[in-house]
Amino acid sequence: MERCAQVLNRALHALFTERADVVLIGEDLLDPYGGAFKVSAGLSTKFPDRVLTTPISEAAIVGIAGGLALRGLRPIVEIMFGDFTTLAADQIINHVAKFRGIYNGQVSCPVVIRTPMGARRGYGPTHSQSLEKIFLGIPGLTVVAPSRHHELGALLRGAVLESHDPVLFIENKAMYAQPHEPPIADRVAEFSTRTSADCFPTLTFSLNNFAAPDLTLATYGGMTPLALQAALELATEHELFAEIIVPSQLSPLPTTELQASLSTSRRLLVAEEGTLTAGWGAEVVARLMDITDFPFASARVAAADSIIPTSRPLEEAMLPQPADIIAAALKLTASPRR
């Protein structure tokens, strides 16, 4: 099975081969280095005119990509670590995400900003964060964070070629090395799956062939394998069946699958790798409360509100683990359904 980084790399090669207007811009992109996580490997050799290696200037890189997009090109930015998106925040929030709206839809600025987020590799406090929550709810910006079970190539292609708005495309760092395992005939290992028809689809996983779930477990990106592992243990050890909802689009938040699952389960557990306060989970819970006309109980599993320690045992303790999901699920299901 191909690793996720290789799938993304292959998708980039296909985009460059197919389209002469696709450009890649970022730091350390040239072969033989090929980008810090090798997702861009080989591109500079095959397409030397369209791979722009840059100084360490994240703000200028994103701004230049915005200018390229306003003039009709399809730029892809690689920000080496997601932690560095803060350096380009003005460009992302006040420039590329704004142009279409402030000019009354007369232009579009389809920049794709690819960046790795996430921990579990010992990179420490400033190279391990899941900062995507900072960019949720920015009008004009789509935030996409696929899991290893999404069709990564199709998602990247959709971001580059089909979106009118800029896309922040989050690639989980741990996911890079994991095998890419999209559903085959609506199955992933022990799970039955459903895939929504969106450009950035939501996956739903079930261990009881979509019979009524005991709880709805929402997660995304790098937390997905941990959530599936927890769901398996909940089913085999506790006879509790979770329906796991995995959007690839974090913002704007797709709610159809969440709402449908929750209407039966009446229990919502959200698991994310980022720190708890003001996270994606807070928005998921609040949004579902806004739009549903039935009661439900909810809980959130996330990283502790602290820095991400470098030392492995401390990092493991700070990050959400399958055991945390199981404990939260048991507590949530201990009370009768509302």
Place this chain on the structure above:
Amino acid sequence: MSPETLALLHARMVLIRTFEESVLTLFSQGELFGTTHTCIGQEAIAVGVLSQITRDDIVFSNHRCHGHYLALFDDPVGLMAELMGRATGLCGGLGGSQHLYRENFFTNGVQGGIVPCAAGMALAEKFKKTGRIAVVFIGDGTLGQGVIYETLNLAALWQLPLLFVVEANGFAQSTPTALQLAGSITQRAAAFSLRTAEGDGNDLASVLTIAAETVAYVRRETKPCWLVLNTYRLGPHSKGDDHRPPAELATARIRDPLLLLHAELSAATLVAAALSARSRIDAAIAAARAAPFPTAAA
């Protein structure tokens, strides 16, 4: 410069001045809301520089952008409607004073961030081999922003057809340049090996000469250039926020770019320009008042 060209450019400067003075009046009368930044005293730069490019070239302007728009498009009607929040405005009232778009003209209101966007546009035109250039307007106050130096480095490294125009108007909002800027404005760019030029931004003939040279250089060589035009912001930063000593303003008004042209123009030309600008701006205001406000999408 022929008398006809001079009269034409002077008339455009008067149009900008009249527009900006009317904007301040409309604000004081409560007909506009939000904020605005006028370019009173800097009209020779807008008209002089932008008369040297074509409509195919790209212009990225900043919060103080009305003069640049009017210099290029001679369209007080669309601009006034935008400032007055009407559906007939350039951007349907969504953008307002600082966020304008038309054809190859763009503006945004956050300091410095427009500079890499303009560089990206110059890069796109170089990539497409169109021969177009990009012009980006900043002020001396904007030189505090780091992204400008990131972009200077890249513009020089990649030889982008980008003309930086620094309107050095003496202020960063309320802060005099002496309190916010160290070193030399031209040497900042020279350090990145850009060609630099510096001139009197209040003297139309000087602006025309230096703009023609620098625009031709950027286009011919496909290289960036850093043009510093020294001027003085005669009006407030935005609305009623002027705390400068009257004596300083009185001294500065001696070098009002419009006043400097008076000796070269007949009284009849001056009167005609003033009357024409007044009636066109009044018509623009009347048209905007009569236009509907946009309706929010359901």
